[in-house]
Amino acid sequence: MTVEASSAATASRPSATDGELLRVDELKVWFPITEGIVIERHIGDVRAVDDVSFALRRGETLGLVGESGCGKSTTGRAIIRLYRPTSGRIVFDGVDLSSLEGSALRRMRRRMQMIFQDPYASLNPRMNVSGIIREPLEIHGIGNGAERRERVRELLATVGLNPDFGERYPHEFSGGQRQRIGVARALALNPDLIVADEPISALDVSIQAQIINLLEKLQGQFDLTYLFIAHDLSVVRHISDRIAVMYLGRIVELASSRDLNSVPLHPYTVALLSAIPVPDPVVESRRRRIILRGDVPSPANPPSGCRFHTRCWLRERLGNPERCTTEDPPLRPLASGHEVACHFAEDVADSIEQRQATGRPASASRAGAGAGSAAAASAGGSAAGGSAAVGGSAAGVSAPAQASTPGTAAPGA
Numbered sequence: 001m002t003v004e005a006s007s008a009a010t011a012s013r014p015s016a017t018d019g020e021l022l023r024v025d026e027l028k029v030w031f032p033i034t035e036g037i038v039i040e041r042h043i044g045d046v047r048a049v050d051d052v053s054f055a056l057r058r059g060e061t062l063g064l065v066g067e068s069g070c071g072k073s074t075t076g077r078a079i080i081r082l083y084r085p086t087s088g089r090i091v092f093d094g095v096d097l098s099s100l101e102g103s104a105l106r107r108m109r110r111r112m113q114m115i116f117q118d119p120y121a122s123l124n125p126r127m128n129v130s131g132i133i134r135e136p137l138e139i140h141g142i143g144n145g146a147e148r149r150e151r152v153r154e155l156l157a158t159v160g161l162n163p164d165f166g167e168r169y170p171h172e173f174s175g176g177q178r179q180r181i182g183v184a185r186a187l188a189l190n191p192d193l194i195v196a197d198e199p200i201s202a203l204d205v206s207i208q209a210q211i212i213n214l215l216e217k218l219q220g221q222f223d224l225t226y227l228f229i230a231h232d233l234s235v236v237r238h239i240s241d242r243i244a245v246m247y248l249g250r251i252v253e254l255a256s257s258r259d260l261n262s263v264p265l266h267p268y269t270v271a272l273l274s275a276i277p278v279p280d281p282v283v284e285s286r287r288r289r290i291i292l293r294g295d296v297p298s299p300a301n302p303p304s305g306c307r308f309h310t311r312c313w314l315r316e317r318l319g320n321p322e323r324c325t326t327e328d329p330p331l332r333p334l335a336s337g338h339e340v341a342c343h344f345a346e347d348v349a350d351s352i353e354q355r356q357a358t359g360r361p362a363s364a365s366r367a368g369a370g371a372g373s374a375a376a377a378s379a380g381g382s383a384a385g386g387s388a389a390v391g392g393s394a395a396g397v398s399a400p401a402q403a404s405t406p407g408t409a410a411p412g413a
């Protein structure tokens with residue numbers, strides 16, 4: 001299935017230019033599991049990415065979030081062809097990368113770069129900064145010695161470092177400065193697309209905002225398109241135009257950043273949002289966090305039907321419908337503009353869990369849903385659904401001590 005940009009997707013921030021830069025169609029990246037030393041036998045596969053589709057417009061930032069091991073990095077690495085897809089298509093600026101090899105692939109790769117999570121591990125400690133940033137220019141035969149030196153100075157200045165620091169080595173820099181060096185290296189070839197794989201996760205909180213600000217400034221300056229990977233929704237929601245939430249190798253929800261944060265429609269997204277504190281002590285004191293039970297199942301043996309069914313609070317609230325375990329829910333567009341992979345996403349709209357996760361009063365939620373039918377239709381059912389859900393809170397929803405009596409009122413309502 002292909003995820004098209006929804007009309008709501010443009011709501012939060014207009015893209016710098018129109019047009020699609022990247023399209024990922026039914027991407028699968030499976031890692032074989034083998035047994036035996038002398039004779040290797042293929043006994044299964046880790047389905048790291050298992051049928052993922054989305055499109056990226058030029059100049060936009062798509063946030064990709066999900067728990068550890070859900071396949072975010074593998075998706076990013078497959079896009080820039082560090083991994084070969086098991087199946088599916090990656091179309092970059094109209095060219096299908098899946099079929100490219102050799103020099104044709106190298107030429108396209110110039111236009112796609114990656115920023116890695118760990119600025120310590122991703123820089124060669126034996127090379128000085130100038131050599132690190134110059135390397136992509138040398139590999140692609142761009143410029144002569146003097147031009148490359150000048151380009152390195154220019155890039156250092158662009159990322160906010162002293163151009164005279166080129167002779168220094170990575171260990172002489174702080175974490176934030178090293179990540180700036182990583183960004184300079186990624187910019188060296190004037191790419192169109194940057195896959196930023198958790199670029200701030202390894203940094204101190206005080207430095208994280210600086211790197212985010214730098215990436216936003218560079219996006220405007222160089223018309224960059226970002227796939228911004230993070231495990232924390234609170235990190236991506238400010239920088240992203242749209243957000244795709246991944247669970248066990250699949251995208252389970254895709255919407256504009258504003259809509260996903262204000263009216264999440266997949267039970268997993270609701271649980272992720274419920275873990276992010278709201279900066280209003282009154283609202284915060286009434287919120288309840290949805291604790292997902294158990295670990296993420298193994299991608300080598302994903303659950304039948306909906307992959308989330310083993311941990312889903314909504315399924316429990318709905319009385320464990322059989323469909324959840326027998327039928328794999330496709331990513332389907334809802335009236336609100338979200339794409340959601342849940343058979344019962346309409347039951348999430350304006351539910352007590354959704355309102356608690358977002359910290360919004362009921363009336364604002366209905367208005368904010370702006371979706372018309374889906375949200376409005378289910379609003380009537382939310383009271384019943386809400387109380388039933390809270391009744392199940394001992395199982396799946398943790399309530400802070402100050403929480404209002406379960407089932408009596410939605411927080412902030």
Ligand SMILES: Nc1ncnc2c1ncn2[C@@H]1O[C@H](COP(=O)(O)OP(=O)(O)OP(=O)(O)O)[C@@H](O)[C@H]1O
Nearest residue numbers: 031046048067068069070071072073074075231299
């Ligand atoms: N080279 C590999 N060989 C075998 N399995 C792999 C390989 N790379 C990743 N995996 C597995 O694929 C799954 C997805 O891994 P991936 O690194 O993409 O997850 P992630 O969402 O980026 O997680 P994290 O937040 O921890 O970085 C995991 O189960 C992981 O163990």
Ligand code: SF4
Nearest residue numbers: 306309312324342343
């Ligand atoms: S399809 Fe069922 S198990 Fe899956 S998210 Fe929806 S309610 Fe939960």
Ligand SMILES: [Mg+2]
Nearest residue numbers: 072073074197
């Ligand atoms: Mg990762």
